[in-house]
Amino acid sequence: MDRLRPRRREVFSGFTDAEIEKMEKLLEKSREETCNKEFCQKIAISFNRSAGRAGKPLIKWTEVQSWFKKRQQEHPKVIFAPNSGKNESEIPANCSTDKTNENSQTPKGQKITDSSELEFEAKSSTDGAWYDVDMFLGHRFLGSGEAEVLVRFVGFGAEEDEWINVKKGIRQRSVPLENSECDKVKVGDLLLCFQERRDHAIYYDAHVIGIQRRMHDIRGCRCLFLIRYDHDNTEERVRLRRLCWTLI
Numbered sequence: 004m005d006r007l008r009p010r011r012r013e014v015f016s017g018f019t020d021a022e023i024e025k026m027e028k029l030l031e032k033s034r035e036e037t038c039n040k041e042f043c044q045k046i047a048i049s050f051n052r053s054a055g056r057a058g059k060p061l062i063k064w065t066e067v068q069s070w071f072k073k074r075q076q077e078h079p080k081v082i083f084a085p086n087s088g089k090n091e092s093e094i095p096a097n098c099s100t101d102k103t104n105e106n107s108q109t110p111k112g113q114k115i116t117d118s119s120e121l122e123f124e125a126k127s128s129t130d131g132a133w134y135d136v137d138m139f140l141g142h143r144f145l146g147s148g149e150a151e152v153l154v155r156f157v158g159f160g161a162e163e164d165e166w167i168n169v170k171k172g173i174r175q176r177s178v179p180l181e182n183s184e185c186d187k188v189k190v191g192d193l194l195l196c197f198q199e200r201r202d203h204a205i206y207y208d209a210h211v212i213g214i215q216r217r218m219h220d221i222r223g224c225r226c227l228f229l230i231r232y233d234h235d236n237t238e239e240r241v242r243l244r245r246l247c248w249t250l251i
Contacts, residue, residue, distance in 0.1 A: 133207070185224045211230055
């Protein structure tokens with residue numbers, strides 16, 4: 004598998020009516036928490052996993068936070084219930100593990116769930132690289148109790164289908180880093196890095212081990228990130244455009 008996966012991020016074009024309605028309710032219940040980073044991150048992940056966002060740009064937590072701040076400024080005198088905690092039930096459980104709750108006799112060729120609800124990527128056992136998931140064709144349980152799903156990769160045929168461990172090799176599709184986010188990258192972070200070689204151009208997990216900060220210019224971020232690939236421990240200096248946030 005050596006095909007390049009396009010990862011151009013679409014421009015955020017606003018919240019849906021259902022998302023706005025949900026945030027209005029959360030604002031009433033948890034006004035003090037709505038500008039908290041962790042709270043906004045959970046809301047953003049919840050929205051990105053919903054069927055209503057299929058085909059739309061991913062939402063960043065900062066966009067959720069900005070909406071809450073604006074609403075608070077518009078309605079500063081509204082009284083909300085005190086000491087209201089996070090409604091964890093509104094945050095969906097990890098979708099990867101949810102795949103194991105289906106009937107294990109799902110016929111081959113039939114999706115376990117509607118993949119439009121959330122985009123996934125899977126780690127291939129052939130090269131240790133991550134590829135976009137087109138659909139889940141079936142699943143099974145090993146003797147150890149662990150679940151595996153049969154994956155069809157985007158851009159590949161049935162001959163490349165693989166059984167992949169749900170816990171170790173399936174996750175939400177990584178999101179490309181934007182120029183404005185370079186200051187959020189820290190040493191030790193796990194990122195997905197686009198590796199270009201003479202014989203391949205694919206994505207691997209890598210950890211940041213050093214950062215050389217530079218002034219941005221008209222071309223965008225000019226910082227250099229020293230990363231170490233997890234699969235072979237090789238190191239390389241790369242630009243921000245080759246890095247993606249991993250959503251684990």
